[in-house]
Structure formats: structure tokens, C-alpha cells
Amino acid sequence: DQQVKQNSPSLSVQEGRISILNCDYTNSMFDYFLWYKKYPAEGPTFLISISSIKDKNEDGRFTVFLNKSAKHLSLHIVPSQPGDSAVYFCAASNGGSYIPTFGRGTSLIVHP
């Protein structure tokens, strides 16, 4: 039973446009959400996070939006660059957890 779902296995975007990666969760106890980025032959690296007390968090070109009522979050990358091409993992945890639950990932390809 997947508690964190990334329903789009892949996404293709033109350089300079917006990339929107989506993530849904089923566990209402989740209160902390993270995005990791993974390049081939490297481990995932932390990108951005958001707490459930907020509905938006920005870091440069990356913004994460959280809609608690819909149990949905999204990662926006504006503008997209070819170097953003990677697999993006959504993860969620609750206050009592040491280990986040990861989604299956979305492979983003940004075309020059």
C-alpha cells in the first residue's frame, strides 16, 4: 500500500519553461514533506522541504506547494534548466518518525 504516490513516472519540459512535479499522500499523520533529486550514478540529495504548518516554501528556482485538504504537494521549477534533468523523489514523514516514506520518483527531462 503506497502511502506516497508519484503518479507520473516521467515528465518532459522545454528549457526555460516551468516543470511541475506532483505527489499525493494518503496518511493524514504526515506533517513534513521533502523532495530529493537523484542524478544517475549518484545518491539522492535533499532539495527542499515543507512543514504542514505552511502551504508554500521557496528556495531560488524551486517552490514546493502543499495542499493539506487534498493531501497533495507539488514541486515547481522555474525556469527549468537542462541540469535539472534527474529523478525527483517525494518523501513524507510525521513528527514521530525517524524514516521518511518515499514515492517511486518522477524522471524529469529538460530539453535544451
Next chain:
Amino acid sequence: KAGVTQTPRYLIKTRGQQVTLSCSPISGHRSVSWYQQTPGQGLQFLFEYFSETQRNKGNFPGRFSGRQFSNSRSEMNVSTLELGDSALYLCASTPGAKGDIQYFGAGTRLSVL
């Protein structure tokens, strides 16, 4: 500060064999977690060790085991390898508190023939 180091980077084994993977966490980190990544399955949590004790465990069979040493280095062992064990095995370290961001190694690519 050195990152998380996993060795070896690549392994080829045959069915029925056993394998041991190693992970050295970031200096000062006391928690090490292990994940299996397969195409289409994302990162599946195997187990987490903190101060030499298994603190959390995922839903994997008993063929998968691990341990942590007093210097926080961790090993993962898979016995009686199956074809389906072919995957990228990642370890991640954190200082050990709830909600800590995980720092991943580059992984060990295991191929079972």
C-alpha cells in the same frame, strides 16, 4: 567533511550466494539507513541502525540483515541471493534525530545472475 561512502560500487553475484555491502556515514552521524532501489519501485526502506541497534525495520525477508559498528559504520548482508535482489542499494546517514535530512551515498549496484 567527507560524505557517505559505500563500497563496493558494483557487484556481480550468482543466485544462492551471499553478499556484504558497506557504508561509512558522515563523521558524527549516528544513524544509518539502508534502501533498495529498483526500476519502478522507488526507494524501499530496509532498516535503520542507531548506536549499534536496529531502530526501524522495513518489510523485507530475513535474508536481508545488517549491523552497525561502534564507529557508526554499517554493513548490510543478503544471503541466498535471488535474481530479484538485483538493485541499487543505497545507504543514508543522519545525526539520528526525528526529521533529520538524510544524506545518501552513491550506492552499490548489485547484479545477481
